[in-house]
Amino acid sequence: xxxxxxxxxxxxxxxxxxxxxxxxxxxxxxxxxxxxxxxxxxxxxxxxxxxxxxxxxxxxxxxxxxxxxxxxxxxxxxxxxxxxxxxxxxxxxxxxxxxxxxxxxxxxxxxxxxxxxxxxxxxxxxxxxxxxxxxxxxxxxxxxxxxxxxxxxxxxxxxxxxxxxxxxxxxxxxxxxxxxxxxxxxxxxxxxxxxxxxxxxxxxxxxxxxxxxxxxxxxxxxxxxxxxxxxxxxxxxxxxxxxxxxxxxxxxxxxxxxxxxxxxxxxxxxxxxxxxxxxxxxxxxxxxxxxxxxxxxxxxxxxxxxxxxxxxxxxxxxxxxxxxxxxxxxxxxxxxxxxxxxxxxxxxxxxxxxxxxxxxxxxxxxxxxxxxxxxxxxxxxxxxxxxxxxxxxxxxxxxxxxxxxxxxxxxxxx
Amino acid sequence: xxxxxxxxxxxxxxxxxxxxxxxxxxxxxxxxxxxxxxxxxxxxxxxxxxxxxxxxxxxxxxxxxxxxxxxxxxxxxxxxxxxxxxxxxxxxxxxxxxxxxxxxxxxxxxxxxxxxxxxxxxxxxxxxxxxxxxxxxxxxxxxxxxxxxxxxxxxxxxxxxxxxxxxxxxxxxxxxxxxxxxxxxxxxxxxxxxxxxxxxxxxxxxxxxxxxxxxxxxxxxxxxxxxxxxxxxxxxxxxxxxxxxxxxxxxxxxxxxxxxxxxxxxxxxxxxxxxxxxxxxxxxxxxxxxxxxxxxxxxxxxxxxxxxxxxxxxxxxxxxxxxxxxxxxxxxxxxxxxxxxxxxxxxxxxxxxxxxxxxxxxxxxxxxxxxxxxxxxxxxxxxxxxxxxxxxxxxxxxxxxxxxxxxxxxxxxxxxxxxx
Numbered sequence: 001x002x003x004x005x006x007x008x009x010x011x012x013x014x015x016x017x018x019x020x021x022x023x024x025x026x027x028x029x030x031x032x033x034x035x036x037x038x039x040x041x042x043x044x045x046x047x048x049x050x051x052x053x054x055x056x057x058x059x060x061x062x063x064x065x066x067x068x069x070x071x072x073x074x075x076x077x078x079x080x081x082x083x084x085x086x087x088x089x090x091x092x093x094x095x096x097x098x099x100x101x102x103x104x105x106x107x108x109x110x111x112x113x114x115x116x117x118x119x120x121x122x123x124x125x126x127x128x129x130x131x132x133x134x135x136x137x138x139x140x141x142x143x144x145x146x147x148x149x150x151x152x153x154x155x156x157x158x159x160x161x162x163x164x165x166x167x168x169x170x171x172x173x174x175x176x177x178x179x180x181x182x183x184x185x186x187x188x189x190x191x192x193x194x195x196x197x198x199x200x201x202x203x204x205x206x207x208x209x210x211x212x213x214x215x216x217x218x219x220x221x222x223x224x225x226x227x228x229x230x231x232x233x234x235x236x237x238x239x240x241x242x243x244x245x246x247x248x249x250x251x252x253x254x255x256x257x258x259x260x261x262x263x264x265x266x267x268x269x270x271x272x273x274x275x276x277x278x279x280x281x282x283x284x285x286x287x288x289x290x291x292x293x294x295x296x297x298x299x300x301x302x303x304x305x306x307x308x309x310x311x312x313x314x315x316x317x318x319x320x321x322x323x324x325x326x327x328x329x330x331x332x333x334x335x336x337x338x339x340x341x342x343x344x345x346x347x348x349x350x351x352x353x354x355x356x357x358x359x360x361x362x363x364x365x366x367x368x369x370x371x372x373x374x375x376x377x378x379x380x381x382x383x384x385x386x387x388x389x390x391x392x393x394x395x396x397x398x399x400x401x402x403x404x405x406x407x408x409x410x411x412x413x414x
Numbered sequence: 415x416x417x418x419x420x421x422x423x424x425x426x427x428x429x430x431x432x433x434x435x436x437x438x439x440x441x442x443x444x445x446x447x448x449x450x451x452x453x454x455x456x457x458x459x460x461x462x463x464x465x466x467x468x469x470x471x472x473x474x475x476x477x478x479x480x481x482x483x484x485x486x487x488x489x490x491x492x493x494x495x496x497x498x499x500x501x502x503x504x505x506x507x508x509x510x511x512x513x514x515x516x517x518x519x520x521x522x523x524x525x526x527x528x529x530x531x532x533x534x535x536x537x538x539x540x541x542x543x544x545x546x547x548x549x550x551x552x553x554x555x556x557x558x559x560x561x562x563x564x565x566x567x568x569x570x571x572x573x574x575x576x577x578x579x580x581x582x583x584x585x586x587x588x589x590x591x592x593x594x595x596x597x598x599x600x601x602x603x604x605x606x607x608x609x610x611x612x613x614x615x616x617x618x619x620x621x622x623x624x625x626x627x628x629x630x631x632x633x634x635x636x637x638x639x640x641x642x643x644x645x646x647x648x649x650x651x652x653x654x655x656x657x658x659x660x661x662x663x664x665x666x667x668x669x670x671x672x673x674x675x676x677x678x679x680x681x682x683x684x685x686x687x688x689x690x691x692x693x694x695x696x697x698x699x700x701x702x703x704x705x706x707x708x709x710x711x712x713x714x715x716x717x718x719x720x721x722x723x724x725x726x727x728x729x730x731x732x733x734x735x736x737x738x739x740x741x742x743x744x745x746x747x748x749x750x751x752x753x754x755x756x757x758x759x760x761x762x763x764x765x766x767x768x769x770x771x772x773x774x775x776x777x778x779x780x781x782x783x784x785x786x787x788x789x790x791x792x793x794x795x796x797x798x799x800x801x802x803x804x805x806x807x808x809x810x811x812x813x814x815x816x817x818x819x820x821x822x823x824x825x826x827x828x829x830x831x832x833x834x
Contacts, residue, residue: 143657188684188688188691188692190684190685190688191683191684228687229685229687229688230679230685231679310695313690313691313698314691316685316687316688316690316691317687318687318690319686319687319690319710319714320687322711322714323714323715325715326715326716370719370770371717371719371720374717374718374719374720374748374751374770375717376755377748377751377752377754377755377756378715378716378717378718378751380751380754380755381716381750381751381754381755382716387755388755388756388757388758388800389755389756389757390756390757390760391756391757391760391762391763391766392757392760392763397757
């Protein structure tokens with residue numbers, strides 16, 4: 001609850017903000033300007049200003065008092081409205097006002113020649129997203145359509161357009177792109193990422209290397225995730241590995257997020273993470289998956305998928321992990337082969353389908369000989385196994401040379 | 415109670431599906447309503463709204479655009495239709511003059527004369543909700559009667575399938591148009607959408623089975639497009655409905671149908687992995703979804719044996735309609751694997767193949783020829799010859815002849831058209 005403040009005090013706070021605002025612009029102080037716009041930061045300064053605005057009620061008069069302030073009247077009016085609404089927990093109003101303020105700032109921004117105000121622009125992009133998210137939550141809880149986040153997406157596309165030019169401001173485009181990614185992922189409209197990705201990756205004005213590292217990492221993380229969802233494992237590996245390489249080592253939460261997607265990708269191309277890595281970053285849900293792959297334990301894989309099903313579905317890696325079954329089968333047959341080799345090296349390369357049926361039954365998996373033959377046929381077809389199967393003798397005959405080709409960093413043949 | 419006095423016509427009614435009790439539908443609510451309380455899930459209403467090429471008037475755009483124009487929390491005033499006929503009078507008279515009457519609308523076959531009992535409002539590309547007059551829009555009870563009348567034609571009409579399909583296709587699209595302009599979510603509306611989706615699925619099945627001419631190919635494509643639109647809208651209705659009260663009993667099956675339509679990565683506009691995130695757990699745990707997910711798994715792993723046997727054992731009629739087109743593809747994979755990895759000196763017995771692929775033996779032989787594979791007879795029976803060559807590419811349309819699944823259960827399932 002706001003403490004009581006006098007009209008005089010309220011007036012003072014408002015004037016102080018206005019002064020800081022116009023000073024920031026005239027001295028081209030991007031950092032100060034950005035602090036004045038962080039509505040959702042709950043900074044003491046902005047909260048006390050909001051209280052002042054709600055007390056004073058006619059801030060417009062103060063703005064118009066001086067040419068210094070009134071030249072930014074369009075911006076300030078809406079910023080104040082945004083702050084007031086935010087303080088009164090009227091988030092939909094706050095978002096709408098902030099969008100108007102941002103729009104006015106962007107108009108000015110266009111005319112500022114250097115990139116001094118980029119930091120403030122970053123804050124604007126961030127606030128647009130955050131305020132829209134919270135506004136949508138408020139709308140949904142009141143039984144109305146949550147459409148502010150969608151609007152935020154459209155607005156940020158405009159901002160992107162402003163930055164997509166030849167000048168020094170263009171290095172800000174990647175940050176805005178990442179905010180857009182976060183919005184599209186949240187809304188589930190990831191197909192909208194395509195156009196902005198195309199702009200970043202193919203437009204001649206952009207040189208990827210020029211962008212700040214932090215933004216490049218975030219960008220590669222999101223585009224890497226898209227590759228995972230589309231099952232382009234080599235591209236996913238490349239992008240997520242980039243993100244991992246350049247991510248600051250202190251940001252453990254971010255590293256964990258990257259690994260959450262990189263681990264299934266690596267597994268799909270036959271590369272196993274060390275148990276210590278999984279433990280260090282609290283990715284224990286993958287422990288049994290890795291173990292199942294190493295042991296050829298189909299029961300363990302299925303159990304792991306079942307146990308962590310919700311989590312895997314939510315992050316979107318479930319289908320990728322499910323497909324690892326083929327590699328588990330490969331490992332299982334290989335283990336039988338190795339055991340047979342120890343017993344009788346001359347006949348090891350012939351494996352009776354019944355032996356595989358029994359092995360699976362021992363793992364509580366019920367498969368008849370026809371299905372086992374089907375799996376063997378698939379493994380051979382996809383080059384996970386070299387050899388052939390003889391239906392009449394119910395046997396699979398492995399090639400004497402390299403019967404179980406390793407994936408070697410390539411995914412299983414489609 | 416119902417505005418019965420406004421119903422001046424008597425359309426032919428299908429006994430099983432009319433529901434007069436739904437006139438005073440107390441569960442009726444208007445969208446926009448609460449979509450999701452859970453801040454993590456995204457709103458389905460937007461995520462499937464890809465920039466579709468067809469008319470803007472369609473399914474959900476009008477509502478969203480309206481609410482963007484208003485300031486604050488005002489909901490836009492919703493249109494409530496008052497047209498008591500299956501076709502607004504003005505349109506009926508205009509089309510009579512222009513002789514623009516479908517075969518089903520002609521009174522005694524007269525191409526220039528129709529009647530209120532026969533004329534059904536056409537789909538219009540060029541209407542925006544702003545220009546619409548209430549008297550041109552049919553209220554929900556009238557729309558339901560219209561739907562009953564249209565779906566009844568599927569069973570009763572003597573005309574060839576594609577003529578009936580075209581008519582119902584267009585007129586149900588108009589029904590959906592009227593519904594979306596009025597923005598109503600209710601059990602009754604949901605049930606109507608479910609029936610319209612069913613119609614599209616039956617057509618999908620029929621068109622897939624019929625001979626592949628450029629005409630049927632384009633009908634198939636358009637039908638699939640509308641099927642997806644209706645299904646998407648249905649999902650949005652489910653979501654809004656779920657927030658107000660309970661789930662529809664058929665939800666799970668319709669979600670499973672969506673999944674089955676998107677087994678292949680080429681068909682996916684939105685990656686399945688993302689789509690899964692938004693499904694309520696009650697649906698995920700249903701038998702229908704469990705079936706669809708297993709089919710997906712078998713498809714992705716290449717487990718042709720289980721793909722076919724599970725379909726045969728467990729698919730419902732609607733599920734089967736959607737899975738059937740994949741069966742040829744899976745069978746092709748099977749013969750490819752067998753041809754590639756089978757023992758060269760012992761052709762794989764056709765008899766056994768016919769069991770696994772659930773085809774008659776004669777069909778197996780014909781299918782092998784379609785796939786440019788050979789069978790040979792060594793005295794003990796016919797067998798598929800292994801060639802160790804990568805066999806056929808999946809997309810060759812000429813060799814897409816479908817051979818029936820040799821199963822009495824499936825035969826029974828497909829024998830009659832289900833009640834719509």
